[in-house]
Amino acid sequence: MSSALEKAYDFIKSAIMTGTYQAGDRIKEEWVAEQIGVSRTPIRNAMQKLAAQGFVVVSHHQGGRVANWSSEDLREITELRALLESFGAGIAARKISQDELGALRDLASGMEACARNPTAEDFARITDLNSQFHMAIVEASGNRRLAEVIGNLAHPLLVQRKFSTFDEARLARSMAHHRELIDALAAGKGDWASAIMRAHILASSNADE
Amino acid sequence: MSSALEKAYDFIKSAIMTGTYQAGDRIKEEWVAEQIGVSRTPIRNAMQKLAAQGFVVVSHHQGGRVANWSSEDLREITELRALLESFGAGIAARKISQDELGALRDLASGMEACARNPTAEDFARITDLNSQFHMAIVEASGNRRLAEVIGNLAHPLLVQRKFSTFDEARLARSMAHHRELIDALAAGKGDWASAIMRAHILASSNADE
């Protein structure tokens, strides 16, 4: 039983993530309302939620637009993710369970399978698995608020769908980072996990300079 | 020209911050609507915004309640603030202007004046100046998103109004930290600023163990 607000929230967020809505696009309430078969009211509530999280900006009498991140914004976000996720990885190394490690290994395998001869669909799947991978590590840290803050930070890789611009070498390096992260976590080495996570995030954002 | 939504948002947030609403209190839409003279609609939008930022929790058909932070939550938040604010202070040391330093000195002086023989009002004023002081440093880092993330993290000192529980020695130490922070920033020493900021935040949260 999901409320109209939840439906609206999920719909808009996923439309932004998948690129149905491009950065800067205006989000017309009526259109969204028709798509999911509810009135404008829950759409507007969802929009406020998304605005508070930075995914859309709403200005008075101009409604909501998909946030249009400048390269400066993306740099800031990347830096914050590097800070927060490496912090989380460091804690996770001391706490992670065998089950959680197993889940990470499965996710890594899944990404590797997609990365062999990637089609457009494979890239989408990698993007999805990758964000699951990152969130799993943060959650293993046990700091729920950290997970929340990171979850609410727009993910440049998601927003820009950058994986598809990765060449073979970059993709391979990214996959190697995942495995190294798992090893560091399994070994309980917080410093190592923290460092490789930081490198992983900074490396993946290196394309647009 | 502030919209009804903005009025509602500010009203509720400040009611939480100042303690008009205690943690766990139910926030009745109708009541807020009457207070500021608008209908329930903008109240509900504001509530979603506040929910996304973690200040209130809304559950289906039970409306909004002021978030009830557990001591675990407050520990998590403190840890995050220590991480984020020390990061910000480190960057700020390399960028801060003379004007911004002057503003910090004024805020420090203001707090010191209040701290001499503090009444209840003085404590409230210290709380206010203190959060201005912290935000000024974050803003001096130039990372707008960092400022946003920190601004949306509930401030345990604000929520619990902890300053009033500080004894003279703790208050004096806190004031000394502020001066040391200013010196570190003025000297352009990022590491120093970062370290003293971290100590400052962790010291101020040490009461409730």
Add this chain to the structure above:
DNA sequence: CTCTCCATTTTTGTATCCAATACAGATTTA
């Protein structure tokens, strides 16, 4: 052909209305 201004159309912001749900107090039953 382009620019500007005004009328029209869209779209948003807020209020109000109705339906769905939760909570509390009363009533019944064991």
Add this chain to the structure above:
DNA sequence: TAAATCTGTATTGGATACAAAAATGGAGAG
């Protein structure tokens, strides 16, 4: 008397209606 259920009321969630602001498009002037 205590527990369970029922019923009434309060409150939220969502839909609709209407007003106000902004976008749009076209006519006319340069």
